[in-house]
Amino acid sequence: MRTTGCHGFCERGPITVIQPDGIFYQRVKLEDVAEVVTETIRNKKIIDRLLYIDPRTGKKIIKEKEVPFYKKQKRIIFGNNGFIDPTDIEDYIALDGYKALAKVLFDMTADEVIAEVKDSGLRGRGGAGFLAGLKWEICRNVSSDVKYIICNADEGDPGAYMDRSLLEGNPHSVIEGMIIGAYAIGASEGYIYVRMEYPLAVKNITLALEQAREMGFLGDSILGSEFSFDIHVFKGAGAFVSGEETSMMASIEGRRAFPRQRPPFPAQEGLWGKPTNINNVETWANIPLILNKGADWYSHIGTRKSKGTKIFSLVGKINNTGLVEVPMGISLREIIYEIGGGIKDGKKFKAVQTGGPSGGCIPADMLDLTIDFDTLTKAGSMMGSGGMIVMDEDTCMVDVARYFLEFTQEESCGKCVPCRVGTRQLVEILTRITKGRGEERDIQKLQDLAKTIKAGSLCGLGQTAPNPVLTTLRYFENEYEAHINQKSCPALVCKDLIIYHIDPKKCVGCLLCLKNCPVDAISGERKQVHVIDQDLCIKCGACLDVCPPKVSAVVRYTGKKKERVLKNVQSKRAKK
């Protein structure tokens, strides 16, 4: 029995896999445990009701690797999560753990390591996609008595959690990558900057470091070689901007996480003025694999300019939420429909948001886009850390843009004016539009302002903050126009532009909505048509949720239809 890291298929959790056959049980409950042990393990019988059913074919699937969610994936980084108990270093060693480190320390020079990483074509997984090997080389070539490396685990993009899963599920792969990196660069000390919202990650990585230190993978003369290096964990304190490399260094130094001008780049003057190399968790986790299997093997995966795999967190209005690892160059359609199992409740796909607050929305007609660093940037979005938030017809794109801008505005550190003031103005305009007070000039204003912020901001946060506005304007301008000109929200989301109404022809008078209304805005008797008092209604949507699907009497109206219904209600009231 082994408690492992995340298997990735969060939607169907808790997940239990029985090895060596790989029997896959999902949504296992407490009551099922005894049966799993007696039936499956002792009597070798499969328990039917715990199996995963392929929603497309309706067939039950027994083996983990045959589940469609896993079938299309290429889990070279993430796959071991399912076999490893992250609190036990032996599990990692049993799967060739630290083998790459031993090879590097005794058979390779630092230059050879850098050449290998460069040849592999690995690009930084934190978002910008800079070549990792090149970054290392720059830092190596700066002469200094002390050098640092940092693992960026301040995974701030809302909706992305692959870095956390790696730290929680396979912490030693990150540690091994860091030690190899330190050897190549010539660093003596390393930091892992974990965000405080991830308590289990902090715990597991701390324990893993202790074990690695005890066994001589960290500390003085590692594995009996002449190389010494140690890693500290630094717990962040809740600031999105500290994911930016210069702010992260300020934070580790015990100051406010303010970014600063580059150059000098961290590789020249970083932590405490010393050369510093920062890479993201996933980048570090790729390193042992590259050195074990060789740059040649690695560079065969992926596209011409983006090598290897990428872990995405597939969330939002999708059937199979979870973490997926796919080779670069896979199409959005494959990810969303074949791995993700399509959109929830059979709704229509509208857009996918990649790259978090710095990224953008990609519309339905671009579903066949193949995913790599460059294609995403070209589409106006970016790879980012790999969040992939799926939106359906019920998502309002203006509201989404407003949400992201509210986020970046809140998280703007306030150091430079374009970002501090500019994002606030963007939020105010967007809020005005969602409240039905948009003006015709607003679209042009948004565009001008966005371009100014992009050009004038100091760090990545400000430079990319307008992306959600720009991409939604580019692909969904009609929604902006509907909000501004017709005062209607086509997705029926923006509260000020919609009303809830009970269709008198459909209402059966079951009292359900009446009882669930938190503000007692619904009046009526059993078996009589219920009516919503529009003056009292706070538009929480509780009535819509509880109205039985067979009846579906509660409807939302926007725009002209809303006005008509409102007028109707008023005239009725006047008659009374």
Add this chain to the structure above:
Amino acid sequence: MKKLLTESEANQRDLIHILHKVQAEMGYISPEAIAAISKHLKISENEIYGVLTFYKAFSLKPRGEHLVTICMGTACHVRGAPRILDEFKRGLCIEPGETSEDNLFTLETVNCVGASWTVEDQRCGQADRRNKEKFKGIKREGNSIKKMEKINATRLEELKAEILDSRKDQKTCITVCGGTGCHASDVFRLQMLSGMRLRGRS
């Protein structure tokens, strides 16, 4: 407070670390604490104030007995988190960041706890606390207290062989996903019932 400070080094780099500890210990950072830290680290109170108000983790006011944290991450947003927040605001009569008059509840929002499959993820301090009570007496045995040896490169290969050898007889292995997603949906109780891991390996 004194004990806390004597345990830490007197370096600017330890400031955030110390603030974390004070926050965890006292629930907020009091003016007295700021003065003590300032003396210990030899940096101005001004600067400490600047740092602690910059980060969301620290609070200058005591928090209520129960901390209600609502995830406002993107996935939660598209699946309706604002509605949940509105309901809490209405029910508790407070805005995010405020504490109710009776000091029972503090309402806060967080941008993503990275639990996007269980949206809407509402972490309520009360439930947390209750769970902690329930699981208090149980401690994990095994790895954390297992004696580990210092190894070198040649020993690494041997060790791997030894580990594989010792597991040779292990025919079946039940792997239970312990990721936060499954964790949130009850896996902890699963492990407890089967109890195998808790009593060591089987």
